Amino acid sequence: MAKTKRGRVLWSLPSRGRGTCPVCGSTRIKLLYSQTKTDGTMLKVCKKCSKAVQSRVDQVTV
Numbered sequence: 001m002a003k004t005k006r007g008r009v010l011w012s013l014p015s016r017g018r019g020t021c022p023v024c025g026s027t028r029i030k031l032l033y034s035q036t037k038t039d040g041t042m043l044k045v046c047k048k049c050s051k052a053v054q055s056r057v058d059q060v061t062v
């Protein structure tokens, strides 16, 4: 399987895979992981927050 979280593939992503993580608020961090809120909203989150508990994700307001 191709690596989708490192290397040149990142450069083809919007903003090169970087942005502000909605969960922890880190800026210019790589947002390569998806979290789904209980209401079904998909969020792109950083590596740290890919392991965040569901209740923490649900507190995010977009």
Ligand SMILES: [Zn+2]
Pocket (backbone or CB within 6 Å): 021, 022, 023, 024, 025, 026, 045, 046, 047, 048, 049
């Ligand atoms: Zn984060």
